[in-house]
Amino acid sequence: MAHAPSPSLKSKFAASLPQHHRFTIHHLSTPPTSCPALHSAPPGQKPEKTYCESHFLTVSIAPENAGGQQVQILALETLIYTTSNLTTVFVAKADSTGYLYLLNLPRGTPSPLKTISSVFLSHLVATRQRKDRRLVVSLFARAQDQYLFPGSVENPTKHVLDDRGLVRWWCRVLGPVLQAGTTWTSSSSSSHKKKHTSAAEAYLRVPGCDVHETRSFFPPSSTTTTLTAKWHPSRDPLRHLGRSPTFPERCLIPRFPDDPKARFVDELDEELTDPPPPPSSDSRVRESPSKGNRPGRWRSVRSLEEFWELMAFRQECSSGRLVGFLWAVFTPEEESLLSSHGEPPKSPTRIAVEKKNSQDPVPALPPSIQQPSTSTTTTTPPPPLSESSSQKTTPQRMERRRRPGEKTAHYFWPPSTRGTVVLPQKHYDRATKLLLHLDYATLEVAAASTKRWVEDVGMCAERQEEGWGVDVVGEMKEENGGGGEGKEGGGVVHVLGMGMVRKKEKKKRLDEEEVEGEKAMDEAGGGMGVQMLSTGLVRKKPKIK
Numbered sequence: 001m002a003h004a005p006s007p008s009l010k011s012k013f014a015a016s017l018p019q020h021h022r023f024t025i026h027h028l029s030t031p032p033t034s035c036p037a038l039h040s041a042p043p044g045q046k047p048e049k050t051y052c053e054s055h056f057l058t059v060s061i062a063p064e065n066a067g068g069q070q071v072q073i074l075a076l077e078t079l080i081y082t083t084s085n086l087t088t089v090f091v092a093k094a095d096s097t098g099y100l101y102l103l104n105l106p107r108g109t110p111s112p113l114k115t116i117s118s119v120f121l122s123h124l125v126a127t128r129q130r131k132d133r134r135l136v137v138s139l140f141a142r143a144q145d146q147y148l149f150p151g152s153v154e155n156p157t158k159h160v161l162d163d164r165g166l167v168r169w170w171c172r173v174l175g176p177v178l179q180a181g182t183t184w185t186s187s188s189s190s191s192h193k194k195k196h197t198s199a200a201e202a203y204l205r206v207p208g209c210d211v212h213e214t215r216s217f218f219p220p221s222s223t224t225t226t227l228t229a230k231w232h233p234s235r236d237p238l239r240h241l242g243r244s245p246t247f248p249e250r251c252l253i254p255r256f257p258d259d260p261k262a263r264f265v266d267e268l269d270e271e272l273t274d275p276p277p278p279p280s281s282d283s284r285v286r287e288s289p290s291k292g293n294r295p296g297r298w299r300s301v302r303s304l305e306e307f308w309e310l311m312a313f314r315q316e317c318s319s320g321r322l323v324g325f326l327w328a329v330f331t332p333e334e335e336s337l338l339s340s341h342g343e344p345p346k347s348p349t350r351i352a353v354e355k356k357n358s359q360d361p362v363p364a365l366p367p368s369i370q371q372p373s374t375s376t377t378t379t380t381p382p383p384p385l386s387e388s389s390s391q392k393t394t395p396q397r398m399e400r401r402r403r404p405g406e407k408t409a410h411y412f413w414p415p416s417t418r419g420t421v422v423l424p425q426k427h428y429d430r431a432t433k434l435l436l437h438l439d440y441a442t443l444e445v446a447a448a449s450t451k452r453w454v455e456d457v458g459m460c461a462e463r464q465e466e467g468w469g470v471d472v473v474g475e476m477k478e479e480n481g482g483g484g485e486g487k488e489g490g491g492v493v494h495v496l497g498m499g500m501v502r503k504k505e506k507k508k509r510l511d512e513e514e515v516e517g518e519k520a521m522d523e524a525g526g527g528m529g530v531q532m533l534s535t536g537l538v539r540k541k542p543k544i545k
Contacts, residue, residue, distance in 0.1 A: 008416060009123050010472055016115045017474030021103055023112070024060040024070055024469040028457060029053060029419030030428045032411045038081055038088065038254040040265075042247045043296040051411040053080050054428055055124075055419060059116055060450055060469070063102035069447040070454070070469075073100045074113050075148045075435070076120060079257075080128065082411035085243055089124055090256050091139035095147035097440045098158025106478060117173045122180035127417045129181070131196055131332050136241055137177065140259060141167045141324040142316070151441035167206060167324035168217045174328050175219045178202055181330045196332055201230045203237050203327040207312035210234065217324070237329050238304060248297045249304055260316040260323070264307075271299045421461040421468050431457045 010025075017023060030053050037047035055078045060070040074096050081088040096113055105112075121137060129135050143163040145153040152158055161169055178200040185195050202222075206214050214233035222231040239245045242252045250269065255262035301307050317323050406413050423431070434456055438449035458468050 009120075010470055012119050012123060013116065013472045014475045016119050016476055017112055017472065018103075018105060018109055019474050019477050021105075021112075021474045022062065023116075023472045023474070024062070025420075025472055026058045026060070026454060026457070026469050027419040028056040028421050028423065028428065028431060029417075030423060030425050032080075032082065032413050033425055035081070036255075037083075038256070039242055040251045040255075040269075042244075042251045048083050048085070048243065049410050051082050053411075053413070054078075054425070055080065055417075056428070056432060057116075057120055058453075059112075060454075061099070061103060066099075066102055066443055066447060070450050071097070071099050071102070071443065071447050072149070072440070072450045072453075073097055074116060076117060077148070077432070078121070078124065080124070084410050085133060086241060087128055087130065087133060087135040087412070088254070089121070089128065089135065089137045091121070091137070092257060093147045095149050095152070096158065097149045097152045097446060098155040099443065099446060101157050102443075109478060114169065114173055118176040121173070121177045124417060125177060125181040125328075125330060127414055128412060129196070129198060129330060129332065130412060133332070134241065135181075135198075135330045136237065137174065137328040138254070138256070139170060139326050140256070141170045141326060143321060148435060149438075149440040149446075150436060151439040151445075154441040155446075163322040164217070167204075167322060167326075168219075170324065170326055171202075171204065171217050171222075172219045174202060174326065175221050178328055181328070198330040198332045201232065201237070201329050201331075203232045203235050203329070205234060205236055205308060205325045206322055207308060207314075207317040207325075208322065236304065236308070236325070237327055241329070249301060249307060250296065250298060252304065253307070260314060261311070261325070264311060264314060268298045268301060272296070420470060421457060423457075423460055427460045431460065 009027075013023070013025065032051040032053045035050055035052035037050045039048065041047045057074075057076045057078075058072050059074040060072045062068050062070045074094075076094045077092045079090045079092050081090065094117065100112065125135060125137065143161060143166045145160055153160065182198050182200050183195065204214055204217060206217065211234045215231075218231050218233070238252045238254075241254075245252075250265060253261055253265055255265060301310065311317055406415070431453070435453055438453060440446040440449055454467075454469065461468060
């Protein structure tokens, strides 16, 4: 299923990328589908109904020195989980190939990779916020040579960040996201739009680092931003993102794919001695392991602080490399007014359910009403089928029946955030797995791999002829900073940064001192008098035998 690209996203990319440079954006996504709950069920309750949709964004360039063929330079995968209480944007994977150097960008140009990541996440945050629900961006930063592009580590031009550099890079990516997510618009109809404001807060935990060490990863703008964008080192928002902060700790920690927190939670769940729940129709759904008087809490870990202290000793967090857990939480103004104690407000559906459960059970109906006599009642035969209803079901009709709605009580799926190509989950998984079987070691094979991946996805979407990429031409003008080299001996002042010391060229002064020293030596000649080495230095008298 194909959709027209979002004009707002395309314009945001164009306004942020370098001027006159062309990029091709391929955005692939899936419809929201039912998935296992992120949080374990509290005692005596069922898991929260959760929907997930996947987004896969790739960016390609076609430089002249590559024969005009497209070469992928970036891939970013995000998963959006929605419930009736919370929207979670999880950054699953991100990787680059190292072929961005083919654009020959001037030195000092902002990195297009960081810019594209910030713009895409900002777009998802601005378009997925709900006026009475929180939204959180969550990611796990772990340095590796390659994630999505096999063989790219063999490219000598690929710059692989170390553990500290990667955590700092993601903090700088989320900096613009925090600012962009504070204002957003919602529309109840095509003609009516309303502006909203949200309070943005960022949280960072680096197991093994204290508050001062964690604060060093924050971007420079974190100290000058307004009160709507706060940064909290060595803290997490997990207790306030669940359905209730009073739930057991195991019910407050989300379980994302390939997440070390989830693996640790699974090991701690072995401490629960309750019998396993009976098998349900969906084996993926986690039923509450707590029954009766069992509170459903771990024996060894009694708080979230203890959980993070033990996480620092896990192999994935103590193998010599730092890892970072990063959250960006957006709280709408309506929610902050309704929920002063940090607990998310209740949706109308949830209020109705709780009200229904609190009421007395409805008394049973008399047997005469429950089971009417079949001898005294006659069943009206169904009306005959019309021609329109008896027609054969076509694939187009089946597609419309399976297509989810735009908004329900559990998820929000606006057209502005859908990919250029929307595929079922099965075809989406095939497309992402194909990328992991390609090769990006050299420029030639990387161009061939890019072409194969684009054509294969286009074939699944039935758009192999017209193409499904969106061309974006950068519009951001290059600013000439003060870091360039001045003329020789010109005494040009270089401003290193706001509030920093100015640095003046010393070449002219050094040359003048050297010339003065040579003149003094010439005047002294080879005589036995006093020799002046240079102005201001100690006089030296030759020894007489």
